[in-house]
Amino acid sequence: xxxxxxxxxxxxxxxxxxxxxxxxxxxxxxxxxxxxxxxxxxxxxxxxxxxxxxxxxxxxxxxxxxxxxx
Amino acid sequence: xxxxxxxxxxxxxxxxxxxxxxxxxxxxxxxxxxxxxxxxxxxxxxxxxxxxxxxxxxxxxxxxxxxxxx
Amino acid sequence: xxxxxxxxxxxxxxxxxxxxxxxxxxxxxxxxxxxxxxxxxxxxxxxxxxxxxxxxxxxxxxxxxxxxxx
Amino acid sequence: xxxxxxxxxxxxxxxxxxxxxxxxxxxxxxxxxxxxxxxxxxxxxxxxxxxxxxxxxxxxxxxxxxxxxx
Amino acid sequence: xxxxxxxxxxxxxxxxxxxxxxxxxxxxxxxxxxxxxxxxxxxxxxxxxxxxxxxxxxxxxxxxxxxxxx
Amino acid sequence: xxxxxxxxxxxxxxxxxxxxxxxxxxxxxxxxxxxxxxxxxxxxxxxxxxxxxxxxxxxxxxxxxxxxxx
Numbered sequence: 001x002x003x004x005x006x007x008x009x010x011x012x013x014x015x016x017x018x019x020x021x022x023x024x025x026x027x028x029x030x031x032x033x034x035x036x037x038x039x040x041x042x043x044x045x046x047x048x049x050x051x052x053x054x055x056x057x058x059x060x061x062x063x064x065x066x067x068x069x070x
Numbered sequence: 071x072x073x074x075x076x077x078x079x080x081x082x083x084x085x086x087x088x089x090x091x092x093x094x095x096x097x098x099x100x101x102x103x104x105x106x107x108x109x110x111x112x113x114x115x116x117x118x119x120x121x122x123x124x125x126x127x128x129x130x131x132x133x134x135x136x137x138x139x140x
Numbered sequence: 141x142x143x144x145x146x147x148x149x150x151x152x153x154x155x156x157x158x159x160x161x162x163x164x165x166x167x168x169x170x171x172x173x174x175x176x177x178x179x180x181x182x183x184x185x186x187x188x189x190x191x192x193x194x195x196x197x198x199x200x201x202x203x204x205x206x207x208x209x210x
Numbered sequence: 211x212x213x214x215x216x217x218x219x220x221x222x223x224x225x226x227x228x229x230x231x232x233x234x235x236x237x238x239x240x241x242x243x244x245x246x247x248x249x250x251x252x253x254x255x256x257x258x259x260x261x262x263x264x265x266x267x268x269x270x271x272x273x274x275x276x277x278x279x280x
Numbered sequence: 281x282x283x284x285x286x287x288x289x290x291x292x293x294x295x296x297x298x299x300x301x302x303x304x305x306x307x308x309x310x311x312x313x314x315x316x317x318x319x320x321x322x323x324x325x326x327x328x329x330x331x332x333x334x335x336x337x338x339x340x341x342x343x344x345x346x347x348x349x350x
Numbered sequence: 351x352x353x354x355x356x357x358x359x360x361x362x363x364x365x366x367x368x369x370x371x372x373x374x375x376x377x378x379x380x381x382x383x384x385x386x387x388x389x390x391x392x393x394x395x396x397x398x399x400x401x402x403x404x405x406x407x408x409x410x411x412x413x414x415x416x417x418x419x420x
Contacts (some may be wrong), residue, residue, distance in 0.1 A: 001181065001289060001334060002286060002287065003143050004305075005287075007253060007284075013312075017312050017313055021309065023126045025304075025308055026123065026125070027304075029301065033297055035288075038124070039179070039334070042123040043122050043143070044117075047316070050225045050228055052253050053236065054251055055248045056232060073147040074144075074147075074165075076144050078141070079141055088175055089268050092266060093266045094164075094172060096170065098160075107266045109194070109265075110266070113257050155340075159330070159333075163337070174293040177335045180335070181334055185331070187393050191396075193376065193391065195373030196367070196372060198369050212356060217354045227382050231378055231383065234375075234377075234382060235354075235375055237374075238378065240377055251281065264351060298391070298400055298408060302403030310406075317404075319405075324403075325397065
């Protein structure tokens with residue numbers, strides 16, 4: 001009965017990659033904790049880079065600065 | 071002061087249905103726990119079916135397979 | 141497949157009340173959105189009043205002040 | 211290593227305002243708890259007004275009624 | 281920069297099992313999405329069985345009934 | 351109507367520090383977004399260090415290793 005919520009920046013994750021994350025995370029819970037996959041939820045939520053901050057700055061600003069430095 | 075977060079697959083829930091879920095869930099907390107509706111938040115978040123996994127698979131893939139079986 | 145997370149202050153909710161909240165919220169989703177109860181999760185998390193803030197103050201402080209006013 | 215999740219109604223918050231919220235909240239954790247900003251995440255998620263309920267009603271309905279009263 | 285929140289019932293997961301879940305989930309994100317492990321958070325939260333509902337019932341009640349049937 | 355959820359490791363944060371985080375974060379939302387403090391929730395949740403992972407390891411293990419190196 002686990003509920004796994006995965007928050008990532010909106011960075012172009014493909015449908016296949018999301019399916020692989022869902023599979024991979026479910027397998028971890030089955031293997032480590034013996035959980036039933038049929039009642040294991042994995043939910044992936046993508047967040048715009050302007051709305052995800054680290055070090056007090058939005059990722060969008062951090063990446064723009066890095067890109068300028070080239 | 072409860073905060074209720076409702077995560078559902080993006081499945082065409084109408085505005086009225088969301089209003090009914092908000093009303094219904096608030097009423098449960100008022101009736102059962104005597105909470106003040108004025109300070110009870112209910113937030114509904116819809117998740118794309120490719121990003122919601124159960125049984126190690128995205129709901130989108132599960133539904134596509136079921137549709138093929140017809 | 142809904143996942144409902146209910147955050148409330150740690151205020152002495154009994155086991156029966158939690159069961160009633162679980163039942164009530166599941167029923168709302170079944171009735172309004174036709175969801176399958178067997179794959180509907182409702183999780184209740186209680187938070188200490190010193191750790192829940194409203195109006196910029198912890199609930200614990202607000203209640204202590206109200207109690208003093210008697 | 212804090213993770214701060216900020217849920218607000220989708221109300222036209224600008225990119226600059228989101229950057230200011232990220233900065234402000236990170237600074238609070240650095241100042242009060244001595245946290246390392248480099249490993250402090252602040253994530254802002256906006257929710258449609260039809261999907262955010264208070265007092266048993268969606269904010270969208272509350273605002274529409276208030277607008278009518280003018 | 282992913283943030284993974286894993287909610288499970290309080291079911292006796294050992295410290296080693298939690299470490300293995302953390303390792304396993306981080307590896308999935310590194311392998312599938314190329315994420316940097318150093319800025320990948322995995323947080324495990326355990327919920328009492330009386331506070332986790334499925335099918336409209338607390339897990340605690342479901343397990344008690346199953347135990348009676350023996 | 352914002353809801354702010356602050357997850358931190360269980361690291362001895364005092365009641366006063368929690369009150370200061372609540373005040374500080376509410377002030378940020380009032381100042382930057384003009385939010386009403388009376389309907390702004392800030393909830394702080396502490397997580398055991400064995401259950402918070404970064405870099406694929408629990409914080410508890412990382413700190414134990416760092417302590418050994420002295």
